Amino acid sequence: MTHHDSHHGHGPDDFISKYVFSVDHKVIGLQYLITSLLFLLFGFILIMVLRWQLAYPDQPIPFIGNLILGSTGGVVTPELYNQLGAMHGTIMIFLGVVPLGVAAFGNYVLPLQIGAPDMAFPRLNMMSYWIYLPGGLLMLSSFIMPGGAAQSGWTSYPPLSIINPGQTVWLLAMVLIITSSLLGSINFLVTTLNMRAEGMSLMRMPIFVWAQFVTAVLLLLAFPPLEAASILQLMDRVAGTSFYLPAGLVVNGEALKVSGGGQPLLWQHLFWFLAHPEVYVLILPAMGICAEIIANNTRKPLFGYKELVGSMMFIGGMSFVVWAHHMFLSGMSASLGNFFLVTTMIISVPSVAVLTCLVYSLKGGSIRFTTAMLFALAFLPMFGIGGLTGLPLGITVTDIYLHDTYYVIGHFHYVVVTGSIIALMAGVYHWFPKWFGRKMSEGLGKLHFWTTIVCMNGIFFPMFITGLAGQQRRLYDPTAQLHNLTTQPLNVVSSVFAWLLFLAQLPFIWNFFRSIWHGEKVGDNPWEATTLEWACPSPPPHGNFEKPPKVYRGPYEYNVGKKAAWVPQHVAEVKA
Amino acid sequence: MSATATQALGPSKTTTGIPNGKLGVWLFLTSEVMLFATLFTSYIVLRMSAPSWPRGWEELNVPLAALNTVILITSSVTVVLAYAAACERDKAKFNAYLWITILLACAFLVVKSFEYGHKFTHHHFPSTSIFFAVYFTTTGLHGLHVILGIAYFAWLSYWAKDNWDHELFVGRVEYGGLYWHFVDIVWIFLFPALYLL
Amino acid sequence: MTSSNKAAAHHAPDVKMYFIIFGALLVLTAATVLVSYLELPKMLGITIGLMIATVKASLVAAFFMHLKGERTLIYGFLGLTVFFMAVLFLLPITDAVETEKNRQPMAVGSVLPQAAGEAHHEEAATPAAHEAPAETKKPAKSKKPAGAKKSAH
Known part of the structure; x- marks a missing residue:
């Protein structure tokens, strides 16, 4: 028998069991971290190439053009453009943000x-x-398969997705990723319900856990x-x-030899049935991360713990009945x-409630402007913009005009990039000390923050304008539509900020890896936090806690009453 | 704590009192419900939007499928009897019922292969019509679940040899049974939906 | 040994009940097959078939899966799933129904290039068995030139 109750259970010895096929949640978490960050980088590179085409249609990419696109003389072809677009979306969502935020x-x-x-x-x-990992690699491998990668949008609408190349590998990879x-x-569900320490009632769990x-x-x-x-x-x-x-489909002048009888709209319904809850999968962990960082760096409890929990549950439930706002047209x-x-309007209410609770949590706080806190603070107005710009899209009459324009792209990038990704970066700065026992450099962190937030806004704000001016999505050459000629300079602005955003990440990448080995060493709890992850060594050993902790209070007892300045959840007695 | 140690938490050691494995299997089944619900939704949407759709018995072999229904229901009974035997610590009964379950499941697949074979000989493929696309895909995915069930039970009977007294033994019999009953329930709906309407 | 005893105590399998349910399931299966031989009209057939299937499934779930007497948390997750499943059924089906009601017949002839010249003389290509859209209020099989189908509504 190999099982026993000791929390200092005998961990694996060999390299493969320890670091490759590890069953330790911490190692797996770091595997997901590095892998998803690499996929994010790849997806980012794809869009930087695509954005050249949008800024300077049909012109060859300078310097590296012939290197990466030799066969076309450095020019992005329409087929490649479609591949870049479809794969950017797919990779960022399914291989990047979700694995990072959730896994x-x-x-x-x-x-x-x-x-x-x-x-x-x-x-x-x-x-x-x-x-x-194999699912992700399979997805990426589609670029070098005959016909290229998927090129029917991440939304893969039939009939186009049935007749276009690249889609089969996309579908197979999705099956792996979904599994x-x-x-x-x-x-996650069984762990959260069944593995809580003694005294950790549901209403004492950190908001991050509720979000997950x-x-x-x-x-x-x-x-x-x-x-x-x-x-x-x-x-x-x-x-x-x-x-x-x-029935009756004609492709390139020839009737398609299929039995017919199918429904393209069926795909749209089934796809969006997932894809709408998916966007809440993108944002909820981000909200959870910000909640933790805000509580910790305002040195006071979060405003509206119960309201936050209720709102997140309400968002979760409602998210299943709003999907066809993607199909208004x-x-x-x-x-x-x-x-x-109506359901879409209703779901905006708990989203605002969450934002309000987080903003109100700042009131009366003694704010510590660490890099993590800067990112978490930035999340608030950025998510506000993202959310507000969703309203005209959720209202049918205005969506008639805005659907499939750059306004939509602006909206969802505000929520996912300046929203989720900003929050995820906050999480990296916040929990890095726990993962590696060292802090990241605050100086480089602040440089990273300010350059990133400016560049992100520079990319996506102009899209509201170009969108309202009528520029459509997924256009290989925006200037082909004459009304876009006036707003074409804004496309250049977005592209330039995208390339600058890439440069802005370099200090972060340097900071991240350098700090793993040379960062300032820290103990268990460098942020003076109350939640349980700070009650064990940094990084925690196999089995995490020396003995199972007991929980005596809620997660955010900062400056509550006239007791000590902050009381961790697992400490029994309060020292005055 | 080693991997098996965290899974070894019996009813008294989890916060909710429900064993990890049982809760995990039920959650897995909820996701499977959504999977098959999607196929049923697609079937209904496609059938309602179609100008015409054959009645099930016009195209499909109802007696064979009725036989398969009886086979699957019987296997559901035998698997829960295997569970009862495991609870009563009756090794012989457990092995007998488990193997009958496996054989019945294989019989289901054999009958299915006769059905499919007959269709193929008459040039009825998934690509032939939307009716057959629905038929082959839904029964095919169900059949895949049957195969996975057989694999699980085969593994269970092998594992049971040396692990009759393992803390997780009875649980794993129960969880396999839960999965198998779900597969049975899907067929309970699939049979009338495809063959009898 | 203790936890397996606990498992036994938790469910105390009632073997006699299993056989009773087995009998019921066989009877219901026979019933559903026999009903199908009556070749009832579709809606009635669907309702009866669904009802019998639901009863059978409930028996399997309640007794074989030991749902009867299971913990509330499991019921909670199942209830949530059933609700979302209902949403997944109802809304796309509603869309399909509404789309069928609003469907305009297509002139298939005009789509293929070689038939372009004959487009104006082709009748509406709706298959004969398909019901005409509710608004036109014309018999399903009436011939109409494609051009006249620009209904104002």
């Missing part, structure tokens, strides 16, 4: 914050990562429909079925459109 941060921090020795299913956890995600979400919990429910129930829908699309591509292909009836309009 990396969730895996490392969640068990620690509830006082658990590991996840409920450590081997399943290991399998999740080792299904995600990885499902296994992970089961792990709701996110896991969304992933569990919303992803399977996309998996099934992807199987149907795979059947259409590979087995000649017509789930999404209506698909020809659906006005009554159905109205239904989704």
